[in-house]
Amino acid sequence: MVKNNKLFCVITMLICSCIIFTGCWNYREVEQLAIASGVAVDEKSDGITHLTIEVVNIGRDGKATYEPKYIESDGYTFFEAARKAVTKEGKKIYWSHAKVVIISEEIARKDIAKYLDFLFRDAETREDIWLLISKEKTAGEILQSKGMLKPIVSFQIDDAMRSQKSITRFPFIQLYEFFDRLFYKQVAPILPTINLVEQHGEKSTHVGGTAIFKGEKLIGFLNEEDTKSMLWLRDEVKGGLIILKNAAGTDDNVTLEIYKSKSKITPIVQEGVLKMKVEVDVDVSVGEIMGTSDFISSPGRQKLKAFAEKRVEEDINTMYTLVRDNYNADVFGFGRNIEMKMPDVWKQIKDDWDNFYAELELELNVKVNIRGSATTRVPLKAGK
Amino acid sequence: MNKEKISDIQSVKLMILFIFGSTLVIGTGGEAGRDAWISIFIAVILAIPIYLVYSRILSLFPGKDLFEILELNFGKFFGRIISLPFIWFAFHLGALVLRNFGEFISTVGLPETPKIVPIIIFGLLCIWGAKAGIETLAKCSEYFIIFVVFLLIVFSFLTIPIIDTDNIFPVLGSGYKEIMSGILSAFTFPFGEVVIFMMIFSSLRSKSSTSKVFISALLLSGVTIALLSVRNIMILGPDTIEAVYFPSYFAIGRVNIGNFLQRMEIAVTVVFILSGFIKIALCLTATARGVARVIGFDDYKILITPTGLLMVNLARNIYEDIVEMFDWAFKVWPYYAFPFQVILPVLIWIFIELKQRAKNKANTTEVTIDDGSSG
Amino acid sequence: MEKNESTKSDLIELKTMFSNDETVTFREFCCKKEPSICFCITFVNGMIDKNSIHSQIIKPIIEAELDDTLDINQLLNLISKEIVSAASVQQSSGLDNIIPFLLTGNTILFVREFNKVIIIDTSDWDKRAITEPESERTVTGPREGFTENIGTNVMLIRRKFKTRNLKLEFKDIGSETKTKICICYIEGIVNKKILQELNRRIEKIDIDGILDAQYLQELIKDSPMSPFKTIGYTERPDVVAGKLLEGRIAIVCEGTPVAITVPFTFVEYFNVNEDYYSNFYYATINRIIRWVGFFLASSVPAIYLALVTFHQEMLPTQLLLSISASRQNVPFPTIVEAILMLFVFELLRETSVRMPTVIGQTISIVGALVIGQAAVEAELVSAPMIIVAALTGITSFVVPKMQGELIIIRLVFLMSAAYIGLYGYLFSVIGMFIHLASLRSFGIPYMLDIGTFKPSDAKDIMVRAPWQEMKTRPKLVVQKNRNRVGRETKEGDNGEK
Amino acid sequence: MFVMMVLSYAITAFIDLKSNYKKQDKVKLAVYFTLMAISCAIGSISGYVEKMPSPAEPIKNIIFTLMGK
Incomplete structure (x- = not known):
């Protein structure tokens, strides 16, 4: 018999002796960590990075308590500032559970990639962080606002981001998707924006709207309405509402709830001109009718449908022209779409894509299918 | 020299784990960008004839390993001389995989721990495994492959929500030159490395099905690697794959199901450790066998510990850092490994085949060649 | 007369040999009709049945009509065949042969001074009754267990x-x-x-x-x-x-x-007789539970330790926060905490096994209160560690035969996890596999060859297949006569339906 | 460092050979201990020397010259 257990003993002995003699390199007690939940990045006037790190302060007084604590720290690089925070906190900042990175507009306009390299490179930071652009003066003040439901602002933002599917007012982008976009130059990266709103006299966070990048530079914003239109062109609408003001010529405002939406984007060549053909197919139900108009009966629904289609189409077109003409940023991934479906054409226009995009026309076709009217058959009104 | 016997299925499983080795973590065929998987498929097809050559050499002399075959055919002195490059290759390969492992751990897992610590411990573990013998390794591989396949399947399913099928289009979009170099890279790493098995496969229980073992292991592992490559490309996109060291690790890291099933990269580590263990232990066995044969020992097991520790030393000193390692693995390795994997075996095969012909002509009445490569 | 002397010295020797031993009794008696024929029986008190000595040996011999003229062999034959009515009677000679019989409860009958003796089985000592085995209980199935006899x-x-x-x-x-x-x-x-x-x-x-x-x-x-x-x-x-x-x-x-x-073989740890007496679905579930129990009992402390001290990123945020909160004021590092708790658990287990049952109850209450509630409130140990220790402790009883092994495995896993986290844990798992795979039991591989066995052999490992399906005996152990359930049985079953 | 190295190698060799030391012949043991000593030497030297000569560099150079890069 081969006596394997000898080596078995060696390994056990080695392990024991190593624990005793050499100490433990990566061994760190969980209570020794300052768990960072979010970070806001600003730039001071002289090119110094200013971080506001939100750390979960865990107390135990009979039962566990979690409170936010803010550490502000400066440094020439992101890493330096992050490391310097250790001296202020006393414990090592632990980044793996950070949920949110808020970048100030100022930085984003210069070069956002510079500040993200650490997040990408470091093994401790995760790739599924939310990256947000602050629309306030500094990013730090957003993090230091007061959370409404959860005491820790980052966690609240995290919850808000995850509810995106039913809101569709900002793009659902995690850090790694942004990186993928950055690596792939043809598609302009986008990020959600965040600002503060006043509620009960206290400022709290609000996520909505889009920041548009070209390469690593921020070039502009889209408001929430335009964001939804943009998401339609990216086939990222999963839910949300369509609000029709003064629907179909009446005074009534109607809300349609989106069940399902599918956008089919194909490049076509029409009379020698390359165009993007976009077919949007939305299933909705009538969620609310603020008035007495009849949109439930068959002709009423037809009217409503035609109106909704027109409205959505207009919205998309307006947004498209805005993005194309003002920013010349291909946030919709049209270039990538052409590459996928017409690789030969793409090879020709690849180098001149910016100019080409500036002329690119949209052939839009929106189809709204009203699938139901929630639980009632008639509008709510006083009986006759 | 040995009484150990392993069955066909066991050797297929050993070979599959061997091929998975470090490939699943580092990825292969990256030169071809989003067409890496095509390169891998073609490399698999190109590997078939080479594998037939390997198995033909083995099946001509059932129950003998490469070193014995070389001695038989080239004489004691020349046979041993020709054995040397193979021994070096096995030794070097083992050290490379060990180093890959060390870099992997220290990059993604334990950045503050000195690299040498995981390397030494893993090295000792592999020494233990190799000393336990190929039979034990084969049995271990039977259990490990269950875990490996289970993890691969489960985690490939879990990635379904985050895959983006658009990423692999357009198919064949990258140039032919890139695809060609992708093929070379995928062929030499990992499929050609199976040349190691020529040095340890005297233990096969059945004699006739050597080629079946080689080919089925190749196809199973080749298809798996290609599919996983497709998966990684779909999740990460070719550009990100190029930017990161360990694509599979990043790909699985993006899994997030219901905010609970997340951060499961450790699965990749498990696969790497299990298959890497088999790979290094086999390289070690091959080296020790070769050395034992060259210096004329009848028992190779006593040489495992010293060669294993030397392997650990080589692994420690071979590269400066991870950058150099990847540079070397992608730029130098294909050209470096090619002679060991293709040129030398093919030359040996031709020589042996001619010699056999001559012998057969000399005594036509006695035909004892076991024609295993026909299957 | 040489023989006579030697026999006499046999008896005397025996007497001197056990002169201080009061348990060895010598009883001399003679035949009623022919007082010249004297007998001596010797036996060990407490190992024999006095009634049977009285009724089967002494009484018949005393009352027997013996003849003085018979020679020794005839006499012995007569006594053993016609007079002594015990179940087992044999003739023997020589002290070395006799003593083992004497000491296992037989009665030795010396006739006069002859060298030959009759050994009569009268053994009957106090034995424990056949009871239900303590350590392998079963709900259904037979209740009998081995005794010391x-x-x-x-x-x-x-x-x-x-x-x-x-x-x-x-x-x-x-x-x-x-x-x-x-x-x-x-x-x-x-x-x-x-x-x-x-x-x-x-x-x-x-x-x-x-x-x-x-x-x-x-x-x-x-x-x-x-x-x-x-x-x-x-x-x-x-x-x-x-x-x-x-x-x-x-x-x-x-x-x-x-x-x-x-x-x-290794799988036998997980097979319990109950499996064969209950429905095979239920038995299969139980078996899987046992495998899971083995995994938990060996790995939970190591994995917990690795996650909490090395791989905090793998924990969900909420869990990390609550573990961190519960460890806030604990003075010990997690590894010390873990070893301490496991040690305390083993201590309690060992104590309660050795203790009389009545006090055992007290121990468990004290144990639960002290190491549970009080220790957490005094912030000596963290609550999650209590849960880990408890889980480990309970699951280690799922495979009762493996308890001793589990303690060792658990400790090795824990130490390697404390060294380099989950990697260390994985290494030791691989080590365990190497060790198990290289073990053999009487030439049979300890771990089954998965690849070489047929699916039919797998039917009694992770699952317990119905008997109709388990037609063959395990191949590794049995080489021939492998059919377990004969063809007739199966056809009979079908016929009944 | 050096002492640590030698010690750990000695322990490894001891446990490695303990069970079958007597069965091995002298030549094997000689080779065994030579190889162990070499590896021990490399191990302890690389603790002191900044950069050990590695086979990776020359192989790279040879291949690049052969390939004409």
Whole structure:
């Protein structure tokens, strides 16, 4: 018999002796960590990075308590500032559970990639962080606002981001998707924006709207309405509402709830001109009718449908022209779409894509299918 | 020299784990960008004839390993001389995989721990495994492959929500030159490395099905690697794959199901450790066998510990850092490994085949060649 | 008359030998009709049945009409054939032959001063009744367990086989104790090679005494330094019968209420006789639970430690926060905490096993209160660690035969996890696999060859297939006569339907 | 460092050979201990020397010259 257990003993002995003699390199007690939940990045006037790190302060007084604590720290690089925070906190900042990175507009306009390299490179930071652009003066003040439901602002933002599917007012982008976009130059990266709103006299966070990048530079914003239109062109609408003001010529405002939406984007060549053909197919139900108009009966629904289609189409077109003409940023991934479906054409226009995009026309076709009217058959009104 | 016997299925499983080795973590065929998987498929097809050559050499002399075959055919002195490059290759390969492992751990897992610590411990573990013998390794591989396949399947399913099928289009979009170099890279790493098995496969229980073992292991592992490559490309996109060291690790890291099933990269580590263990232990066995044969020992097991520790030393000193390692693995390795994997075996095969012909002509009445490569 | 002298000295020698031993009784008596013929019986008090000595030996002989003219052989024959009415009677001579009989409860009858004696089996000492085994309880299934008496034990096994194929080989081992062991197997099913190997190993034993089957186990097992058992044991005759039918060999040892079975494979840890007495779905679920229990009992502390001290990123944020909160004021590092808690648990377990049952209850209450509630409130240990220790403790009872092994495995896993986290844990798991894969039990691989066995062999491993499906005996153990369920049985079943 | 190295190698060799030391012949043991000593030497030297000569560099150079890069 081969006596394997000898080596078995060696390994056990080695392990024991190593624990005793050499100490433990990566061994760190969980209570020794300052768990960072979010970070806001600003730039001071002289090119110094200013971080506001939100750390979960865990107390135990009979039962566990979690409170936010803010550490502000400066440094020439992101890493330096992050490391310097250790001296202020006393414990090592632990980044793996950070949920949110808020970048100030100022930085984003210069070069956002510079500040993200650490997040990408470091093994401790995760790739599924939310990256947000602050629309306030500094990013730090957003993090230091007061959370409404959860005491820790980052966690609240995290919850808000995850509810995106039913809101569709900002793009659902995690850090790694942004990186993928950055690596792939043809598609302009986008990020959600965040600002503060006043509620009960206290400022709290609000996520909505889009920041548009070209390469690593921020070039502009889209408001929430335009964001939804943009998401339609990216086939990222999963839910949300369509609000029709003064629907179909009446005074009534109607809300349609989106069940399902599918956008089919194909490049076509029409009379020698390359165009993007976009077919949007939305299933909705009538969620609310603020008035007495009849949109439930068959002709009423037809009217409503035609109106909704027109409205959505207009919205998309307006947004498209805005993005194309003002920013010349291909946030919709049209270039990538052409590459996928017409690789030969793409090879020709690849180098001149910016100019080409500036002329690119949209052939839009929106189809709204009203699938139901929630639980009632008639509008709510006083009986006759 | 040995009484150990392993069955066909066991050797297929050993070979599959061997091929998975470090490939699943580092990825292969990256030169071809989003067409890496095509390169891998073609490399698999190109590997078939080479594998037939390997198995033909083995099946001509059932129950003998490469070193014995070389001695038989080239004489004691020349046979041993020709054995040397193979021994070096096995030794070097083992050290490379060990180093890959060390870099992997220290990059993604334990950045503050000195690299040498995981390397030494893993090295000792592999020494233990190799000393336990190929039979034990084969049995271990039977259990490990269950875990490996289970993890691969489960985690490939879990990635379904985050895959983006658009990423692999357009198919064949990258140039032919890139695809060609992708093929070379995928062929030499990992499929050609199976040349190691020529040095340890005297233990096969059945004699006739050597080629079946080689080919089925190749196809199973080749298809798996290609599919996983497709998966990684779909999740990460070719550009990100190029930017990161360990694509599979990043790909699985993006899994997030219901905010609970997340951060499961450790699965990749498990696969790497299990298959890497088999790979290094086999390289070690091959080296020790070769050395034992060259210096004329009848028992190779006593040489495992010293060669294993030397392997650990080589692994420690071979590269400066991870950058150099990847540079070397992608730029130098294909050209470096090619002679060991293709040129030398093919030359040996031709020589042996001619010699056999001559012998057969000399005594036509006695035909004892076991024609295993026909299957 | 030389012979007479020698016999006399035999009796006298015996008397001097046991002169201070009050348990050895000598009783002399003569025949009523012919007082010249004197007898002396000797026996060990407490090992014999006095009634039977009186009614089967003394009374018949005293009243017998013996003739003085008979020579010694005739006399002995007459006595053993016509007068003594005991069940087992034999003639013998020589002190060395007689003493073992005397000391196992036989009565020795000396006739006059002759050298030849009659040995009469009157043995009857106090034995424990056949009771339900303590450590292997079952809800359904037979309630009988082995006792300390080898005769009873062999009887319990024999009762299950009414064929002559059951072979019982008796052997005496131990230079001082001369312990009787019995090797049981079924001719035609047993693997001859394993039997030979077993006999060879038993021959090689050189020890003064065997007091328990465990002595024997350690003396004949493969890889004696391994923490894992390569020889099985059971308290239940039905389990032994099952193992015999699988082609294994059982050894019953005198004075031990367990039988040991060889060869023993790793999966047998997880097979319990209850599996075969209950519905196979239920049995399969139970078996899987046992495997999970093994995993949990060996790995939970190591994985917890690795996650909390090395891989905090793998924990969900909420969990991390609550663990961190509960560890806020704990003075010990997690590894010390873990070892401490596991140690305390083992301490409690060992204490409660040794304690009388009544006090055992107190121990568990004190234990629960002290190491549970109070320790957490005093912030000596964190609550999650209590949960981990408790979970480990409970799950280690799922595979009761493996408790000792589990303590070692758990500790090794824990230490390696403390060293380099989950990687260390994985390394030690690989190490365990290497060790298990290289183990053999009497030539049989300890871990099954998954690749080489047929699906039919898998039916009794992770799952317990219905009996109709388990037609063959495990291939690794049995080489021939592998059919377990005959064709007739199956056709009969179909016919009934 | 050096002492640590030698010690650990000695322990490894001890445990490695403990069970079958007597069975091995002299030549094997000589080779065994030579190889162990070499590896021990490399191990302890690389603790002191900044950069050990590695086979990776020359192989790279040879291949690049052969390939004409």
